[in-house]
């Protein structure tokens with residue numbers, strides 16, 4: 001299919017929920033018929049440079065020959081089989097890769113089917129751990145304002161309601177503690193007062209706290225802010241001092257996006273539980289993982305319940321696991337560190353001109369993430385139309401125009417992407 005008809009688009013508008021969309025007045029959706037490398041092809045033939053990597057996930061680009069070959073081979077063998085009482089090579093090899101790639105103590109792997117579920121699993125692991133140690137009163141979480149961890153109920157309960165995404169559910173969500181967000185940026189001089197709010201909550205409530213959950217270094221959906229590694233270090237120390245588990249939600253930041261394989265490594269810390277997703281299959285399949293230590297896994301298993309209480313239907317899906325194995329192999333075999341430095345340099349120099357525009361508050365880049373923060377919220381539909389006309393796919397929201405390109409984007413294409421963004425933004429802010 002090379003075109004999508006007007007009738008099909010109307011059907012879409014009338015019948016399909018898109019993320020955070022209205023059924024009365026849905027925003028425009030752009031019909032894509034195929035994707036190759038770093039390009040999306042629209043119905044009608046126009047190509048767009050993909051600045052989003054489909055929300056952090058398609059790090060190797062689209063239609064990758066090795067990922068395609070793995071998918072075909074695995075489909076011919078077995079695309080799905082239940083994981084209850086059965087195991088298979090793709091899951092075993094994925095577990096081995098994840099255990100090897102993550103810090104040494106994280107060696108027990110729960111293979112889930114989406115990022116939000118990986119967060120649910122992490123929260124349940126933390127609560128079940130303390131329950132097993134005969135401290136059921138440690139069942140609350142502390143988290144950071146402006147954080148985002150997914151759209152399911154447990155995950156929503158540790159998202160900051162003030163960003164408006166989940167506010168209407170507040171009354172029915174479990175109540176947790178929210179510390180002020182870190183104000184000190186990634187490169188700024190550290191002051192310990194930045195962590196005062198978190199410290200005070202932990203000091204007062206540690207007896208009821210099972211864990212601290214946070215997005216390390218980058219608060220994504222809550223504003224694309226990069227914060228100081230010292231904050232993360234100090235948070236780890238507080239968890240150790242007051243007996244809290246540290247859950248690192250690396251669903252967005254994991255697999256080199258920030259310039260380190262995992263964002264926690266900027267601070268040299270190891271979490272007790274880590275959540276991974278998005279880039280894990282190179283964006284081919286929905287898959288996520290939650291890893292924890294032998295100590296935590298064995299304590300949970302030795303508790304009264306005798307097992308960890310979670311087991312989704314598509315757990316360890318062999319097709320997704322096989323593709324994840326190839327995706328992680330591609331990443332491991334690549335020169336990912338200098339490559340992320342190359343992308344960061346290109347994003348910095350390419351987006352820098354926006355800092356001089358009236359109406360732009362800040363330009364910031366880290367690894368493969370580039371952010372232009374405006375002073376006012378953007379008219380997303382209008383600016384997105386302008387971007388598409390210019391041959392660029394980005395999805396602005398709130399005050400942010402941000403990009404997270406596939407890692408395979410070359411410098412010439414990065415230059416076309418960033419100069420296109422600058423040109424469109426310039427016109428948008430003048431009009």
Ligand code: PMP
Nearest residue numbers: 114115116148149150220251252
């Ligand atoms: N945690 C973080 C940090 C995320 O960015 C996201 C997705 N945007 C999630 C959790 C939820 O993942 P998923 O959308 O796969 O459920």
